[in-house]
Amino acid sequence: MDNPVGKGLLLRVAKPLPRHLRDVDIPRFFEVVTRSRDQAIFMLMLRCGLRVEEVADLTLDAIDYQRNRILVKSGKGGKDRVVFISNDATDALAAYLRIRFHTNEQKVFLVEKGPHKGKPISVRGIQKRIEYYSKKSGIAVSCHQLRHTMATQLLNADADLVTIQYLLGHTRIKTTMRYCHLSNMKAQRDYYRAVDRIIEKSKSTPTENTEY
Template sequence: MQGSPTGHARRSTSVPWPSSRREVSMEIIDRYRRALKRRNCSLHTVKNYMNIVGHFTGWLKVPPAEVTRRDMAAYVDRLLRKGLKPKTITCHLQAIRLFFDYLIDEEGIRMDNPVTRVSIRLPKPLPRHLKDDQIGVLFAVITDPRDRAMFMLMLRCGLRVEEVARLTVDAIDCRRRQIFVFNGKGGKDRVVYLSEDARTALEAYLKRRSSKAKGLFLVQKGPMKGSPISVRGIQKRIEHYARKSRVKVSCHQLRHTMATQLLNADAALVTIQDLLGHGQITTTQRYCRVADLKVQRDYYKAIEVVLQRTQIHGKDDFEPPEKRVKENMV
């Protein structure tokens, strides 16, 4: 990176930064919002990034054009003290890095991106999935038609909680057993397929749902009744059922379970990648490490072939080579 010998980002030398930092920051942040929309970022991503950048610029004691890597390290330390997890901090850094890229590329600020090479090491835990008996115990207590349909779509279709919250009635095709997921993570569209039990749960909910609202899953009580349920609202429902069933589970864990079950059933990795909406197959490959049944089955299938080709004799059947040589000399 170009800059001072100490590794600090170079100060801006071209575009002057006005004295009213708060006012200018708000103007630039608003333009940054529009830039994110031009990049076709999802509404969820735009909202999340704007919250992060707003929090960051509110913390700054210098104009953004004068931020250094040392400032960024101090900000990471602050997030750690607040108890944020490494994965969440990485999301913060990604949003802020993109913000500085915007300042450099579109606002004409001459500086080095201070977030370059600033990172936090992420642990790589294995995706956790539910066992078959846990699935039965959990869904035995989910009797509400809306909730049963929501969580069945996560378990059988691999939908993310944000995708379930954004589903519309028009995206559902029960006759063809398909769901169209528009503007998923990374702005990608995809088609997922309904299992028979997922379609049954969804049809049971649709028969009971009398609203003409565009959103599929709606709030059922309180002042927000009839409006689309939020991500947090869905998460609260799974937390309720986790306590009721005593099964430790999250929305994302249902998605992990679907991937692991498909892999154990010999589904191709690229098929699972498409169904989950993963941009990189390396993300999907992490499920290979937890699909114990498939590993066991593949091992026994392969080892049978090996045993047919290479027989190892028992101790009584083994004849030392030197004995065979002596016999041949007689």
């Protein structure tokens, strides 16, 4: 069959994003995450939307405890951005820092065992940890999926799409829209809220006299 697009040309199919975690799966996954370090790592992905590279590169001086926020330095595209830390993510991070090695190393997350003990954990090291817990919990989870879940949860909790775009560090709003899965519940809520406003407005708008 001839290529309808033309010789040497292929239609580009968008790479599918991973499915976000269901609300019931999140506590089941975290139940098996026993290390304080790993709890903190995964909570920063789930609540702050950090990429795995951004977690691995996170330094102690980037955390602003007074204002509950993190400066993400040179994220994707070399851009800095500020993300905010939820209470549960703050608690997880504080629990880890209390037991973290006393060292001059500025990277937050360190290897805890083996010949590289005390050195910064690598991106692959973090990925291997989530693969281990995914298998242990029986729930398919990836680092990217936690970030994707954060975007979806924020959207369904009525966060503005532009706000989510900023927090995720996306250049284009179209990218953010692909990350966010609108739930039926939010669609229903938005519909009735909008219709209620329309009806109220119609009641307060005087009708034209159509008698001639």
